[in-house]
């Protein structure tokens with residue numbers, strides 16, 4: 157970085173020079189867009205047939221249709237890419253000095269870097285894609301190792317207009333024509349206000365971040381570091397880089413990005429499209445498996461039971477259970493013989509079939525096993541003849557429809573609402589068994605799953621075998637106009653709009669979507685599918701995954717390479733040893749590479765110092781990064797009467813809204829939400845619970861009742877650490893001080 161100060165005139169001259177180049181690029185882009193339209197139109201005209209449904213298309217017409225699809229598909233993709241990346245297309249410039257002169261005898265080169273590569277009519281590059289090897293010095297050059305770079309320049313654009321330039325000088329004695337402008341692009345970027353969604357950082361990726369982004373695609377890449385060190389944003393740029401560098405493998409095989417919550421996926425969903433990539437599948441942990449979407453959380457003890465590998469024993473026995481209420485004996489006549497198979501015989505047959513078949517694929521084998529047992533009672537005439545008659549019997553078919561009906565894994569999980577059954581299955585201490593059963597009775601009342609349930613359904617789906625035709629398709633749905641308690645319908649964070657209307661902020665869907673009024677139907681709506689496999693799996697906030705969740709992701713990444721992002725000091729999962737074991741199993745023997753991030757780009761130094769004090773007191777080994785930016789504003793710490801806490805929150809929020817341009821978050825334990833909802837108003841403000849803030853950031857935060865946060869959250873002080881590190885510029889902490897505080901944990 158340099159301290160050269162430039163006059164306004166100099167800056168304006170530099171901007172004008174850059175504008176001339178940017179204009180050329182947009183001109184070329186306009187031509188490219190016109191070409192894409194032509195290809196699109198040409199594609200659409202191929203394979204036109206005048207038969208209008210009078211017969212099957214001829215072979216040459218089929219070939220035309222195929223070509224049309226291919227042309228239209230690639231033209232549409234290119235068009236979408238040009239549209240997404242139009243804004244701020246050119247963002248960087250390198251001035252290079254080479255040892256060897258080019259064909260014109262010059263050792264100097266100017267190279268522009270952008271969101272995509274653009275060439276002129278002579279195929280000369282006007283801009284290189286940020287992921288191309290030629291762009292690497294833009295991110296890698298330092299004054300110690302300039303890599304031929306004299307000056308790195310970041311262009312700030314609004315639409316097609318260059319509005320600013322920021323330079324970093326890489327050599328101490330630059331040639332005279334290399335003017336240096338601005339205070340350095342990184343600081344300018346970090347001081348800016350945060351929006352409601354994460355932005356890409358292509359213009360200011362730092363050297364150590366670039367190493368992780370461009371690291372080999374093989375095996376498992378771990379990215380660790382404290383809060384705000386750019387782990388998430390680096391991992392997302394890595395996904396874009398992998399797609400660029402080996403598109404066939406990763407676009408063909410698919411890239412899955414998994415984060416902790418729906419609020420998180422909504423927060424990061426713009427980053428990859430802004431980098432030109434829209435083929436990546438983004439999922440929260442409650443949304444990994446088709447047919448089930450969950451945002452509700454279990455109380456910590458139940459979440460621990462559901463997340464731990466102990467539950468596998470329960471599930472493995474559960475798949476061997478008979479369907480509740482199914483017949484306990486088979487009585488029929490076959491070929492004039494009375495057949496009677498009692499419960500013990502049926503159990504034996506079921507156990508035998510399940511030894512060799514997935515349950516949902518075992519229908520034929522089950523009929524055969526029953527026929528065999530029935531034959532043992534007869535042993536007269538031809539066996540084959542008897543078995544055929546048995547198999548064709550209407551009675552047997554009617555019996556099988558109940559006794560070996562296809563089972564939906566979600567339906568099977570709900571069998572656990574029966575405490576008696578849970579105890580009989582064994583494997584859990586009595587209290588845990590009772591709590592587990594109670595949690596499914598609650599699910600049946602609310603009509604919603606919890607996030608931990610998704611991994612259990614996935615486990616059962618794998619045990620039950622590929623999906624078969626299930627009756628769920630026939631289930632009816634009704635429109636609900638008013639949802640009193642949106643959290644029941646999978647909405648985890650609420651924002652009260654300016655007009656006083658409650659808006660679902662984190663559900664990723666409309667609160668007025670079509671939902672059945674019957675809770676059970678809601679639980680079983682849609683269909684669960686098989687685990688889809690991917691070529692690359694990116695896991696954020698990996699420290700929070702339970703062992704069962706690692707197994708769920710392992711099913712999706714059996715042949716994949718991985719990028720895994722996390723910080724143990726922010727963990728909310730207790731048994732890190734067991735989770736570590738499950739994670740190793742998911743990765744298998746794939747080679748590992750690790751990258752550590754140690755600069756906090758999010759929090760102002762004053763905000764992070766307080767958070768670091770809190771965590772190191774309890775977790776001395778916490779990975780503490782260096783915050784690079786100061787604001788001169790310490791976090792405001794206030795003790796307020798709990799009777800008037802909502803008013804104090806409202807005042808603090810109003811003050812902060814005047815100080816920052818972006819979002820202000822009130823982060824409070826659930827037990828306070830009801831009282832705070834009426835005072836948290838306006839588009840600039842959100843009310844959110846501590847766990848849902850994982851991975852997010854705001855311009856300012858008001859942290860309400862820190863002790864309540866520690867008491868309510870499974871991660872205890874680690875959860876408070878997460879909360880205290882969400883603010884970029886300003887933070888306030890409000891501590892209620894008297895007895896009338898509402899009970900902790902009672903608000904959900």
Ligand SMILES: Nc1ncnc2c1ncn2[C@@H]1O[C@H](COP(=O)(O)OP(=O)(O)OP(=O)(O)O)[C@@H](O)[C@H]1O
Pocket residue numbers: 342345346355356357360361362365381382383384385386387388389390723757758850851852853881
């Ligand atoms: N090189 C960079 N240039 C500009 N901004 C950056 C850069 N690196 C990181 N940031 C910004 O720093 C903030 C924190 O990044 P990010 O959320 O990826 O951190 P994290 O390590 O995942 O945090 P946490 O673990 O607390 O969730 C984001 O606003 C991000 O855009």
